[in-house]
Amino acid sequence: QVQLVESGGGLVQAGGSLRLSCAASGRTLATYAMGWFRQAPGQEREFALAIIWSGGNTYYADSVKGRFTISKDNAKNTVYLQMNSLKPEDTAVYYCAADSRGTHYSPRYWGSWGQGTQVTVSS
Numbered sequence: 001q002v003q004l005v006e007s008g009g010g011l012v013q014a015g016g017s018l019r020l021s022c023a024a025s026g027r028t029l030a031t032y033a034m035g036w037f038r039q040a041p042g043q044e045r046e047f048a049l050a051i052i053w054s055g056g057n058t059y060y061a062d063s064v065k066g067r068f069t070i071s072k073d074n075a076k077n078t079v080y081l082q083m084n085s086l087k088p089e090d091t092a093v094y095y096c097a098a099d100s101r102g103t104h105y106s107p108r109y110w111g112s113w114g115q116g117t118q119v120t121v122s123s
Contacts, residue, residue: 009117022096038092
């Protein structure tokens with residue numbers, strides 16, 4: 001399995017920006033997909049974005065399209081989530097995920113998870 005460690009969460013005002021990082025270790029990521037999910041209090045974990053490590057194809061949920069961007073640094077084995085124009089409804093714990101089979105919208109599909117990082121957007 002891949003070990004994942006997220007960082008970069010915090011408190012930001014509506015309209016602001018944050019960048020989350022997810023450092024991966026333990027496996028070569030060439031065949032992996034990396035994803036970001038989020039879970040608000042009382043709600044199910046939901047898909048936000050994903051990237052295929054080899055080739056760089058990206059996938060976005062409609063709720064974040066145009067505001068959030070996923071990218072990767074091959075040398076650092078790190079995937080990033082750039083969040084712009086943040087809204088209070090973006091408040092959630094953000095999780096990084098990885099799987100060698102590709103990407104999927106369901107969190108149950110993904111085999112490796114980070115511990116999560118809290119993002120709070122104030123109005």
